[in-house]
Amino acid sequence: MAQAEAIKTPDPSPSPQQPLGNERKWTHFFTFSTDHKVIGIQYLVTGFVFYLIGGALATAMRTELATPNPDFMTPETYNGVLTLHGTIMLFLWIVPAGAGLANYLIPLMIGAKDMAFPRINAIAFWLIPPSGLMLVASFFFEPAQAGWTSYPPLSISTGMLGQGIWIMSILIGGTASILGALNFLVTILKMRVPSMPFLKMPLFCWAMIATSLLILISTPVLAGALILLMFDLVAGTAFFNPTGGGDPVVYQHMFWFYSHPAVYIFVLPLFGAISDVLPVHARKPIFGYRAIAYSSLVISFLGLIVWAHHMFTSGTPPWLRMFFMITTMAIAVPTGIKVFGWTATLWRGKIAYTSAMLFAVGFIAIFVIGGISGVMLAAVPFDIHVHDTYFVVAHFHYVLFGASIFGIYMAIYHWFPKMTGRMLNEFWGKVHFALTFAGMNLTFMPMHQLGLQGMNRRIALYDPQFTDLNVLATIGSYLMAVSTIPFIINAIWSWHWGEKAPTNPWRALTLEWQTLSPPAHENFEGVPEIKTGPYDYGLGYIPVKDDPEIYEEAIAAAAAHAH
């Protein structure tokens, strides 16, 4: 929508003499296109719009929390706002953004013309807008109030309409997610260029295999839980109602069987993306390719057997707590391997402080903090102490905002030239990074302290002793809100008036840079040739910034099509 306004004004830069088959009108992005590159951008832009809505809701909550009393909105509204904020950010922003990157990058990285099932791909995307619109619309007549977890009995006693729409919306979004994952998995497994064995694949593809497996295994179980919840809500069954012989803890198990792996669904694509960004901007081979590749799979396996650490206070028996405590702590090992790999990649590299690199470094720094508080929370006694306090809020915002969102920004700064054919403005990129980094830490760092002091999450009013730190967090959240402004202006402006991007502005080695920027329809002329390993920086082969061969081929191909 945003780029639409920008594109209406005439283009001052000279149009190429001959169309190369890679130009796109803005209207293409509003059609049922089966081109994975269009769908990728559709996902990213749609997700970003929902991110702005979710961010506005977060800012409203922080405004409410600037004072101990509920004076900005009623507690009921606050409940609705927090539910909508969580749901939008997770299901309508991070998941679609990861899917958008995967859509755009996977076929290009493996040298394929498109996804395995382009039409299913388009259907998967077009399920997102109705799901999101339903959810946002429900806020205006009867908001769901039970949080993004929607635990019964709370969720079946706070209003049928809003909660019912919430369930429908998640079921539709979940279907979209499953269809997308199906496509990613089949595409990566079956459609690589013949000269690309698994161990020459970019690490992003490894991460997407792990992510897709998690989505395919766990999302259906959430669907099962939501179907049962819907029956409880609408038909009056008692699956999760103890008075009728049901058990609310069963819902919690089914919910977290999806929603814990979901945090890896949120973050694994970005783990993959950062593994592809770091070596490019540090001009060094990735450290421990195999370790990083396999650790993604280990994370997705362990991720499936840690869910009950969300339920240490739900009457879980001690032996089961012990099991989940150990598996949860064990998951720090594969993630630790990745962090070591990334830092070792930076070590003595020729680091270019581009915006993408800054966000990558910010990602690692913040993710380590979130990871450490995660290990703290895995310990049963500590978790019982801080359960449902702001310590948990601080932890998952460090992981989700610090890793996922820094990762998405990093990926956008890195791949924007490929996606749009224009360079982003680096100065405003750095301003964006500085504001986001400062705002993020200012908002969420004080929440650790608030949580340890016992401030409960999800409540509109609090004890006046917590006021100072809350004011600090609120100031931080305003800073974060402001930080998106330079990004939005930069993205819209650069998309149309930015400097023309060469085919390979960062001199990267992966296949997506061996084609036009933006790539032509069907991505490559012929089967792309793999000239070197994906991370062989400094080992002899130096790619050209703007390969004239690619233009010659494209001009020839375009001329052939025209006749």
Add this chain to the structure above:
Amino acid sequence: MQSSAVNETETIAVSHEEHGHEEHPDLRMFGVLVFLCAESMIFLGLFIAYLSFRLMAPAWPPEGTEGLELLLPGINTLILISSSFVIHNADTAIKKDDVGKMRMWFAITVAMGAIFLGGQIYEYTHLTFGLTTNIFSSTFYVLTGFHGLHVLFGLLMMLAVLFRSRNAAYYSHENHFGIEATELYWHFVDVIWIILFALLYLWR
């Protein structure tokens, strides 16, 4: 100038899309397989929920509720299982390019599936308990109902194949993805029913 360039691009786009993506091997059956694996996870989730409810309950079925009849569902089960063998004949037939035989086997499978659904509806209407009577009845209706929806969807797929194959050239021994996918789906629905039957009816 600008607009003519854009029109040029659009025609190129269209011609590209018409070419389709036939250059890679046919991955559709692999896709169906992956999808069915994901679909089976919904059932797995529901089965485990059922087991939790059942194992925590003091009595199953709860006192005062009649248990389930075995005879009619047993016959129904036999019909559904045999239909899996019947539909396989259709696959064999189309591999010999025998569209007529393929249609016949599909029609028989549709009939058997419809009898199964009819039997289930008959059972529903003759039970002494309703959806909300207790946790026993709720799990029974939701599990069998969710499976019944899958059966219904399978029937729709078969009817679609029958509709398309009015044109005898639509399917051939080389090109019969629709038939293969429907068969695989039908086997899936069957296997799920066997597990359900064991859990709901046989386990006393």
